[in-house]
Amino acid sequence: GAVVSQHPSWVICKSGTSVKIECRSLDFQATTMFWYRQFPKQSLMLMATSNEGSKATYEQGVEKDKFLINHASLTLSTLTVTSAHPEDSSFYICSARDPQGARGNTIYFGEGSWLTVV
Amino acid sequence: QQQVKQSPQSLIVQKGGISIINCAYENTAFDYFPWYQQFPGKGPALLIAIRPDVSEKKEGRFTISFNKSAKQFSLHIMDSQPGDSATYFCAPKGSGYSTLTFGKGTMLLVSP
Numbered sequence: 129g130a131v132v133s134q135h136p137s138w139v140i141c142k143s144g145t146s147v148k149i150e151c152r153s154l155d156f157q158a159t160t161m162f163w164y165r166q167f168p169k170q171s172l173m174l175m176a177t178s179n180e181g182s183k184a185t186y187e188q189g190v191e192k193d194k195f196l197i198n199h200a201s202l203t204l205s206t207l208t209v210t211s212a213h214p215e216d217s218s219f220y221i222c223s224a225r226d227p228q229g230a231r232g233n234t235i236y237f238g239e240g241s242w243l244t245v246v
Numbered sequence: 247q248q249q250v251k252q253s254p255q256s257l258i259v260q261k262g263g264i265s266i267i268n269c270a271y272e273n274t275a276f277d278y279f280p281w282y283q284q285f286p287g288k289g290p291a292l293l294i295a296i297r298p299d300v301s302e303k304k305e306g307r308f309t310i311s312f313n314k315s316a317k318q319f320s321l322h323i324m325d326s327q328p329g330d331s332a333t334y335f336c337a338p339k340g341s342g343y344s345t346l347t348f349g350k351g352t353m354l355l356v357s358p
Contacts, residue, residue, distance in 0.1 A: 134289070160343065162345065170350070171335065171348045171351050172335070172348045174345060174346075177345065219287075221290070223289075225343065233278045233280075233295070233339070236292075237282075237291065238289050239288055240288060242287070
């Protein structure tokens with residue numbers, strides 16, 4: 129079964145509102161989680177790396193004030209898209225690193241969350 | 247600079263045939279070479295991975311071939327099935343707690 133759970137699977141929100149996506153590790157404590165964005169027929173683009181108890185590290189070009197990431201516990205990270213606009217519509221995917229995995233290589237992905245801003 | 251080049255962009259294979267997807271990389275610090283499989287509307291899932299101390303790894307119908315000197319690795323899917331139709335990504339990473347570097351993906355369609 130899934131070891132990383134994302135919620136919601138899909139969400140529609142009005143332009144200007146904020147929406148929160150949750151990412152949970154189910155069978156392990158994830159000290160590091162990652163957030164990706166994926167447009168149709170394109171690859172995954174890393175948005176930020178989230179470390180439990182500290183500020184997220186954002187990739188170049190990603191607005192940290194727009195995409196708020198919180199990693200308050202070892203099993204939960206959240207991505208909040210603030211003041212969403214239609215161009216933020218995308219597939220958002222989280223992943224989590226299992227620290228017990230081999231040499232930091234065990235990374236599990238969630239099922240993704242479709243965001244549509246209307 | 248594109249660190250990972252994946253080819254082909256798309257691939258159509260008849261059922262029972264062999265699907266081959268290639269990945270070339272630049273970063274010699276990479277030491278973990280996975281392939282991920284992604285179905286439409288789903289997150290990617292690890293399919294198979296190899297470390298640079300071996301040249302080949304086989305798991306069922308899936309094989310990774312690794313050529314360290316050429317900085318390339320490939321995914322071979324034997325006896326391809328319609329259920330293998332998906333997008334495949336190579337995503338090598340460096341040691342320790344570095345991040346995955348995704349290729350642009352290959353859309354595989356296995357025709358019945």
